[in-house]
Amino acid sequence: MSRILFDLALADDAVRLSPYCWIVKFAMLHKGLSFETKPVGFADKSKYPDPAYGKVPVLVDNDEMVKDSPVITAWLDRKYPQNPLTATKAEKAAAEFYAAWVGSAFNSALAPMLMLRIANNVADEDKTYFRTTREARFGKSLEELAATPDAIEKAEAALKVLAAPLATHRYLGGGAPNLGDYIVFGSFMWARTVTLKELFQAPEPVAQWRERMLDLFDGYARGAKSADAA
Amino acid sequence: MSRILFDLALADDAVRLSPYCWIVKFAMLHKGLSFETKPVGFADKSKYPDPAYGKVPVLVDNDEMVKDSPVITAWLDRKYPQNPLTATKAEKAAAEFYAAWVGSAFNSALAPMLMLRIANNVADEDKTYFRTTREARFGKSLEELAATPDAIEKAEAALKVLAAPLATHRYLGGGAPNLGDYIVFGSFMWARTVTLKELFQAPEPVAQWRERMLDLFDGYARGAKSADAA
Numbered sequence: 231m232s233r234i235l236f237d238l239a240l241a242d243d244a245v246r247l248s249p250y251c252w253i254v255k256f257a258m259l260h261k262g263l264s265f266e267t268k269p270v271g272f273a274d275k276s277k278y279p280d281p282a283y284g285k286v287p288v289l290v291d292n293d294e295m296v297k298d299s300p301v302i303t304a305w306l307d308r309k310y311p312q313n314p315l316t317a318t319k320a321e322k323a324a325a326e327f328y329a330a331w332v333g334s335a336f337n338s339a340l341a342p343m344l345m346l347r348i349a350n351n352v353a354d355e356d357k358t359y360f361r362t363t364r365e366a367r368f369g370k371s372l373e374e375l376a377a378t379p380d381a382i383e384k385a386e387a388a389l390k391v392l393a394a395p396l397a398t399h400r401y402l403g404g405g406a407p408n409l410g411d412y413i414v415f416g417s418f419m420w421a422r423t424v425t426l427k428e429l430f431q432a433p434e435p436v437a438q439w440r441e442r443m444l445d446l447f448d449g450y451a452r453g454a455k456s457a458d459a460a
Numbered sequence: 461m462s463r464i465l466f467d468l469a470l471a472d473d474a475v476r477l478s479p480y481c482w483i484v485k486f487a488m489l490h491k492g493l494s495f496e497t498k499p500v501g502f503a504d505k506s507k508y509p510d511p512a513y514g515k516v517p518v519l520v521d522n523d524e525m526v527k528d529s530p531v532i533t534a535w536l537d538r539k540y541p542q543n544p545l546t547a548t549k550a551e552k553a554a555a556e557f558y559a560a561w562v563g564s565a566f567n568s569a570l571a572p573m574l575m576l577r578i579a580n581n582v583a584d585e586d587k588t589y590f591r592t593t594r595e596a597r598f599g600k601s602l603e604e605l606a607a608t609p610d611a612i613e614k615a616e617a618a619l620k621v622l623a624a625p626l627a628t629h630r631y632l633g634g635g636a637p638n639l640g641d642y643i644v645f646g647s648f649m650w651a652r653t654v655t656l657k658e659l660f661q662a663p664e665p666v667a668q669w670r671e672r673m674l675d676l677f678d679g680y681a682r683g684a685k686s687a688d689a690a
Contacts, residue, residue: 316550317548317550318547318548318550318551318634319629319633319634319635320546320547320548320551320554320631320632320633320634320638320640321548321550321551321554322629322634323625323626323628323629323631323632323633323634323640324550324551324554324557324625324632324640326624326625326628326629327554327557327558327621327622327624327625327632328557329624330620330621330622330623330624330625331561331621334617334620334621335565335621387564390560390564391557391560391561391564391565392557393560394556394557394559394560395553395554395556395557395560396553398553398556399549399552399553399556401550401553402550402553402554402557403549403550403553404548404549404550404552404553405549408550410550410553410554
């Protein structure tokens with residue numbers, strides 16, 4: 231029996247930054263599944279279970295290989311029906327909405343705050359690859375990206391939306407976390423594993439929810455190493 | 461037995477534009493509740509059931525008066541438990557998220573496209589009130605507001621997020637609509653009752669969902685009058 235998640239890491243391979251890998255780790259913890267993680271860097275795809283695919287998260291569960299966080303979480307719910315990640319079709323639709331929203335409204339605001347910090351903390355063999363691919367993606371140097379005006383304001387505007395349900399619910403899942411929480415919190419873990427510095431001001435309901443998320447599963451996420459503590 | 465929704469109207473009082481009133485109308489249709497609507501304008505609060513409150517929607521259900529769309533929909537679910545508007549606490553949290561999101565990401569993009577059109581179509585006695593209050597709210601003239609750059613791009617960026625769940629679900633509620641659909645679609649009805657002109661390009665999954673929403677309840681929303689058809 232083996233269940234291995236290939237998990238993106240920095241030069242210190244205890245630092246696991248990928249928000250999408252975090253979603254999968256939370257999904258397995260939610261279901262009470264044991265798993266190992268195997269750190270991989272950015273550049274050397276030969277270390278990935280599917281080099282041609284060239285991305286993580288990839289879960290290798292005994293003889294099955296599953297790729298891409300939304301595919302993996304849906305597969306986990308079929309393969310291990312205990313503790314469903316979403317209880318209704320509407321909850322599943324909401325999780326898909328949260329994923330699209332967090333990408334467009336929050337990750338895009340975090341990227342200018344994080345990318346240069348990440349570039350400074352990837353393994354030596356990843357440095358050129360990371361800078362080249364990210365500068366191509368953003369169409370500017372990482373230094374120009376880091377100077378993006380209004381990134382903090384954009385992040386805080388997104389968090390105001392998130393504060394609305396969290397003002398009256400402990401989790402997006404209601405009384406207990408569901409896939410929606412893990413999807414959104416993955417991005418908070420992206421920020422936290424890169425730096426413990428507070429990059430933005432979270433509204434009180436969001437700050438409290440973040441503490442609850444850090445406490446889940448015996449503080450699994452709270453114990454995660456960050457690059458600036460490395 | 462009487463159930464009366466006070467419903468914001470333009471000079472042609474068959475044109476009912478308020479997105480928040482639309483949410484309440486859909487919620488009552490969802491539950492199979494009969495109701496009447498009573499048109500009210502913008503300025504003369506003495507026609508409102510609670511002039512001091514001075515806003516709609518207000519629902520007067522026999523001897524009970526309930527105000528504000530989120531309060532009214534929660535009250536409807538307690539008073540008339542049939543066909544719950546949300547089936548789980550996570551669905552309720554999602555509906556609250558959708559409400560905050562649609563306000564910040566979509567209504568704010570629609571406002572520049574709609575406000576001057578609305579000003580030109582309110583009743584004569586509402587013209588000064590409407591312009592004065594809205595210009596104070598936006599901090600600029602309605603003509604300056606109408607010239608906001610990127611309003612269409614902002615609306616279309618929001619609709620890309622909405623397209624994510626609707627690419628694989630018929631409704632935000634899954635196989636059938638729930639409160640989340642009514643909340644988001646209220647804003648589409650705001651646009652549609654002001655003008656039948658296509659103000660933005662909706663991605664295909666959103667365009668198809670809009671058609672399904674217009675067809676609900678024997679085409680209740682499709683039959684709604686718009687100001688430019690008046």
